[in-house]
Amino acid sequence: MLKRRVLIFTTNPVHNAPRVIREIECLKEHFELVVTGETPPEDKSIRYINSDHIKLSHLEYTLGKIFRVVTFGKVFMGKYPTTQRKIEKLLKEVNPELVIVHPGAFLPYFFNRKQKFKVVFNAHEFHPKEFEGDLRWKKTWGKIYDEIYKNYLPQVDLLINVCDGIAKECLTQYGKDSLVIPNAGIFRKEIAPHLKSLGKIRMIHHGVAIRERNLEVMIELANSLGERFELDLMLVYQDEKYYSQLKKLAKQSINVRLIPPVKFDEIVPFIHRYDMGLFLLPPVNFNYLHALPNKFFEFVQARLAIAVGPSPEMASLVRKHNIGVVSEDFTKDSLQRELQSITHESINTWKMASDKAASILSADQYNQLYTQAVLNLIS
Structure with missing residues (x-):
């Protein structure tokens, strides 16, 4: 029986794009996939088309x-004819x-x-407010994305969003309902909680070194917690100046290191050696x-305890599954108060709770939902 053909369109690298990778894994058994992107997927059985020639040219930006x-x-709200021809081809x-x-x-x-x-x-995020703190961006791309959402969300056959808060905003502002598919990874059934009763409490934060994330606050937090704690920052970066600033702060610290990143599929096994995942955003x-x-x-698949600020989506899941601590506000001092008295016993309790939550908070719970939605559209 011939599979129905689905085009996954992005102009970004595919080999290290978690949301696209998980989408491919979810759909490849049910559909014939063709994927565009700046780099090919790791799965060589998937047909791949390089997207470099499709991106907006320097002339179009000019x-x-x-x-x-x-x-x-005024901002140009139309479509560039050259790009339209490339897409049609x-x-x-x-x-x-x-x-x-994928690209809005x-x-x-x-x-x-x-x-x-x-x-x-x-949608990977709520694009009309992606960089709303940048006045220049807000007057250009902010307006463009707002216009795109107004004109095209009603025409989309299915809108997918990453969390309930963004889904509600799309419904409120643009009248479009969403299927919520979080950025959950596959269930790692082979991983068990790494319990211990002695030694330093080892914290990990991994991701992209973006200046707006104020990662230096987590370095300050680790310093204030003292030598009973350690923090490793495993970062990828484009802003070399900001990364150098973080590197300098880490060198001045007694308990913070910057470590090289690992491949996407190695992240969970690597961070399993730590005690707590940290993200104060x-x-x-x-x-x-x-x-x-x-x-x-x-963090959950690695069976770690988790420490976060009161970000509604993350805080809700931490509290619901009792897998860590949530600070009262987004300051270093607030999270320090939550962490300074924790013990290995409390961390072990949260790790065991992460183990129980791992299957619930995995992509396995959403794959069937996503696959069925796509089947319903083209059946």
Whole structure:
């Protein structure tokens, strides 16, 4: 029996994109997948098309800037004809029954009069407020994404969001309901809690070194907790200046290290050696407030205790499953008060609770839901 053909469209690297990787794993047994991206998926059985030639060109970016100048600050809300032709060529080559679009900026290019396929928009965050603290971005891309959401969310056959808070915002602001598929990883049944009664309490934070995340606050937190605690930061980065600042702070610390990142599929086994996953994220924008990132679910699969600030999505799950501590506010002092009196006994209790929650907070719980939604669209 022939499988229905699905195009997964992104212009970012695929080999290390957790949400796309999990989507591929979820759907590949049921559909014939074609994936675009800057790099191919690790699974070589998946048909791959490099997306470099599809991205907006420097000329198109320049035209957008010129448009803002000649119109005294207005933002170009249309579609670039050259990009539209590239997308149409891709669609003709692949001939999909359903397209899953990841980059929000490309969503308009998948709607036209000749369209014969269904469209799923798998949003990684709430794009209209992605960098709302940057006034220049807010006046340009913020407006563009708001217009895209207004015009195209109603036309999308299925909208997928990463958490309840963003789903509610899409419903409130744009009248579009969502299927919520969090960034949960596969269930690691082979991993058991690593319990101990002696030694330092070892904390881990991993992810991207982004200045807006104020990662230095976690370094300050570890310093204030003293030598009974250790913190390792396993970071990837693009901002070399910010990473150098963090590196300098870590060298001045008594109990903080920056360590090299491991491959995506090695993260959970690697961090299993630690006691606690740490993430104190200041809510400097809407998406940070409602963050429910990959690392949270990787902490759970590694059977760690978890320490977070009062970010609603993360805090709710920590409290519901009793897997760690939540500070009263987003300050270093607040989380320090929660951590300074914890013992190995309390950490072991939270690790055991993470073990119980691991199957519930795994991608396995959402894969059937996602697969069935896609089947319903194209059946």
